[in-house]
Amino acid sequence: MSIGQAYTDILSETEKKSLDMACDLLIDHAFEDLEQLKDTKDAADTWLGIYLPQRYIYKYTPLFFKKFTVCLITVAWKLAQAEQIPLASLAEELAAWTLVREAQRLLQDELEEATDKDNLEQFIDVFFEDLDFEYLFDNAFDGIEETQGGQQMNITSLAFDNWFKPFLDEPYRKVHPYVVD
Template sequence: MTYVVTVDTRIPEGAPEMDPLQRAGAVALIEDGFDSVEAIEGPDGMEVDLLDSIVAVYPGGALLKVFVDAPALEFAEEAVRSVVGELLERSELLADWHIERCEVELHPELAQESLDAANGPDAPPDDPADRKARHAGPPTAEDDDYDAEAQAETVRRQMLALADELRSFSPVMFGVLDDEDDEDEDDEDEDSVSEFAVSPEDAKLAAGALVYATDILVDELFQDVQTLTQEETNAAECDGPLWHFEDLPERYALQYDARFARRFLVTVIAMTTRFTDGSFQQLSCVAEELALRLLLNRTNVTLETFGLLDDGVSAALDAFANNVYEDMDHEFLYDDSMDGIDESAVGAALGVAPMSFKAWFTPFNEGRYVHPFAADESEGAAQ
């Protein structure tokens, strides 16, 4: 059975965070290490096949997704922990790194439900899409021992604790009035001012929800990459369930293959890294505009799932989107009647940036950052 093992590796405690050059070097070292491994010896001499790996490096370490074929979940986790530990020890530059966690991420209640219901009347649906829809939803009031209010409060606290990690954005970006705004509004009616202002509490919850949803989005995109890789197909022709690539502009669905999926995943990671490390200035390319659209959708769905999406938080997210997006031209990609507007006289008059599929990963200008893995390649380099 194929397992996806998540490994979170961290730099030594107290060490300075890695700069972009160091992160690129860490990616190369880890990927080269995986390239040299075909199979891993698991417990009791059991052989575990290494199918694929994805490496995402951030300033404080690296997040790895390792795809293995193993007879049991425990074998997969132990074998991957062993090989990652050996790869780190083997490299002088990574020898001091440590493994924070190494696990196959499963929802315990859903996993137990599937085990208990196997071959029974409550067995999970055979169709993968039906299973995805079933598992994507929250537990219901009919589930034993499920307390919706307690779960919502737990998630709310988690989101609030994560808010400070969104270092690139102040509360003002979420619609909170700053001190100057307050002074300017002193002479105006307070009720009319408060009607449009977002409270600091709502802004903080919205910020934390974005960080919370980032983890979910990245994990789901990893799964989409694996699905497209295994089926050697594209989003339009894929038989397996996809979390997000079906939500990109439909007209290009035949182009969303495994190679594109990897580039898009790296783009999401690069964009959200800039969100959290304090270096974000502007969205860099069309792919990042679409990536933010997916992140905002995932954030709204997650908040709504736990009953946390009230008017104040929704207004905070709307303000965030309005402040981060320079324009909404990317929405033309979802309207077939606007196909080619970027190449038309009307588009030129409106200042619409190139939006053809081949331009999605092209920086809007020289000052924008696109990750080298995702950046457009020359034909020779691609070959």
């Protein structure tokens, strides 16, 4: 896979390699997890489950994992394109964040090869329009988008039921048909 073609000006070869490996690794593990996942109680023991917001662990059904795996594959496909393609939904942002965090872990494992700049920070700044999804990982911010402060910061809905819905109704913001309810 040739990940990061559209980001060659900001990704080092080591970072591209780590993103590529993260895509392969997580997609392989997602398929393995799907074979073993029978109930929501099994979600915590999956590769993807460790990267997702823990407060929703009871909602991670086998169908959710199928849809999230499709988002993971969609994000990997977007990263392999020659042109930058924006993420279309909160689920795609979470899938992309999962890939980035796994790539960062792989970079740390290869410390002798990585340089100080090999941490994907520039890529994160360019690839993600915002990092509002990070609020999902801290229980203190549960419901922030519904508060006056959240509305002033223009935080889109972080509600679980909206994760797979497209951000905007524009041709370049279409989600994969499989994830649409």
